[in-house]
Amino acid sequence: MSKETTLVGLDVILKELGPFGKYNIINYALFLFPCFLAGMYGSVFVFEAADIDYRCAVEECESNTNTSSWLQYAIPKEKNGYSKCLRYPGIDSNITDSNNTCTADIFDLTRTEKCSSYVYSDEDSAVKDFDLGCQNWKRTLIGTIHNSGLFVSLPLTGIISDRYGRKVALSIAALMNCIFGFTRSFSTNYIMMVALEFLEAAMGAGAYVTAFILAMELVGPRGRVFGNTLINVVYVCGLMSLAGLSWLLQDWRTLLRIMYAPSCLIFSYLWILNESIRWLLSKGRHDEAVEIIRKAAKMNNVELSDQALAPLQEMDKKPNQDKEEIITDQKSSVFLQVVRSSIIRVRVLSCSFLWITCTFVYYGLTINSVSLAGNKYVNFILAAFIEIPANFTCLFVLDRFGRKKVMIITYILSAILCISLSFLPKDQSVWSLIFYLSGKFSITVAYSSVYIYVSEVFPTNVRQSLLAICSSTGRVGSTLAPLTPLLALYYDNLPSIFFGTLAVLAGLLVFTLPETINVPLPDTIEEAEMLSRTNRSKNNA
Structure with a gap:
């Protein structure tokens, strides 16, 4: 009995096990947790490095708290309000407002210059923490560097998953999310932050894809669309939770710590999650696959027919040499x-x-x-x-x-x-x-x-x-x-x-x-x- 025949027979077994048995529900619940977290991890940079209000620091006038009296003379106006990146230069840099001279007379309103320092609003953002005013490319680069990590993560996780198993790949990726994401909340400068953005995505972003593959291989053809829909809805709930937490906390460092800490729990899947039956069969590990199938049938209170189990039972009777040939073929x-x-x-x-x-x-x-x-x-x-x-x-x-x-x-x-x-x-x-x-x-x-x-x-x-x-x-x-x-x-x-x-x-x-x-x-x-x-x-x- 060939490996291909055995795999084709698996769809018959999955059909008899049913799409909504206890085994399927428990396993799907385990798969959905990393998908929920992935919804937050994939877009956290939107709030982590949000664009906030700021303006040029006008040193000669900043000690005067009544900005309405001098701001219009110091900062040029643009379509959306005062300019973020330009100011009118002072005619005499030695003049201060100590003598109540912070008026239009001390600014050259005929030209503008770039800011040398900034005054930020009370909003929370890495832009404020790392002084990224008027460096939009640096702010948006945070998201680009995070997503570029997926060029490493997805092939790497795919190789681990296809060679060593789905649950191994999922557990390791989730642990990497936890380590690098949580550590990022303690970033002391921009370089440290973007480096950890890359490492977190490069080592951990494959968790979602692996959970998706596990879910798709758990069900038969008729259950794939429903399973896919369920995973996507949970992912969206993660996205909405990200915005809700950001709005509630107003602190990107606390946000990261709350988000990434639960990912460490997924590392326990290495011991509590069953491996993909389809992957085990593709690797010639039929004994393990049969054991999981029987466990699933018992949990679902289903008695599998002899016709459905026949391909696997015949493979069980094959000598070890034949099984080794299948693995060699693989x-x-x-x-x-x-x-x-x-x-x-x-x-x-x-x-x-x-x-x-x-x-x-x-x-x-x-x-x-x-x-x-x-x-x-x-x-x-x-x-x-x-x-x-x-x-x-x-x-x-x-x-x-x-x-x-x-x-x-x-x-x-x-x-x-x-x-x-x-x-x-x-x-x-x-x-x-x-x-x-x-x-x-x-x-x-x-x-x-x-x-x-x-x-x-x-x-x-x-x-x-x-x-x-x-x-x-x-x-x-x-x-x-x-x-x-x-x-x-x-x-x-x-x-x-x-x-x-x-x-x-x-x-x-x-x-x-x-x-x-x-x-x-x-x-x-x-x-x-x-x-x-x-x-x-x-x-x-």
Whole structure:
């Protein structure tokens, strides 16, 4: 009995175990906790280094507490109030307000100069702690450096997960989150902060992807969309909790300590979590897989049929030599076979671009939401909350209309809504918010669809590695997204135009990919390639 046959038989066993048994619920609850934390970790830099109010320090007048009497003469006005980065130079730097001379007469109102020091508002931010006034590139670079860590984390976690097991990868990544995230709250300077931002993401950001893979491999084909929706809703709850905690605490250091400390608890999964049955079978570890299946059946009060267990029972009877041959087969460069497959190569490139678009637009809209008119915490919560109906929309449409149609429609719709923002009058703040949230809704549906789609088009023995390649390549988008607020300095709607343009291209690319609705997860490269051939046959019929 081959490994491939055994893996195919697993879908039959999962169907008999049922999607909502006690075993599934307990394991899913364990998977959801790191997903909730990941919702906070992925965007914490938005509040950690929030843009706050500040202005030039006018040394000759600062001791005069009545700023209304001299500020208008010392600081030039811009469209949003007083300038943050410019001031009028003093005519005589030796003049002070001690003789009540802090008036328009001591400033040269015909020219301006850059600030040499700043006066910050009472708001909390790393901008204030590390004196980052008028250095927007340094502020936005914090998010870029954090997200660039995913280029290391996702492939690294994927390799560990596919080689040593899902629960090992998840436990180690969560521990790294805890160590580097908690330590970051004690940063004494900007360099220390950004270094720990990178290390926390590089070593720990793969926890979410690993938990997602574990969840997808726990259920059969019919349960994947619901499971994906549940994970995404919990992730959104993490996002909303981030904004709520930031609003409540008003202290980014305390925020980090409260957020990252619970991640250490996930390290205990190394002892309490069961390994993925599908991964164990792909590695030829059938005895362990059978033991977990029987444990799950007992917890779910299900008696598995002899027909479902037959492939595994026959494998149990195989001599150790045969099992070792399977393991040897597994080690014989499956990844090399992937590289040689033109279908899989093109699929990896296509899925990577779809992921780049999703992360760029999704994170871009999330990050820029704090720049909308009104309370930044409320705007962020609304931009996050809109993802909940978006994810439930996925639950109803993906299994009904298929993955391709949904992705095409949502990409194009997101593009239209984002580009339309540039045509709305500036005084239409309500309509701008509606269009903004609608664009976030559309790209969230697309992002959720891509996540589940990519997990369905690659074979089991390299699924997380290839998903990690697509995801890590896709992080080009999330790495660039924190820089998009800088575009708004030149034209308010320039970020939205960039988002829309990329979404149009992604929507057109989806036409070239295969449909995966109600198709069992491919366990071999041949089965993964067959998806494209089957779709071509249907199109030609």
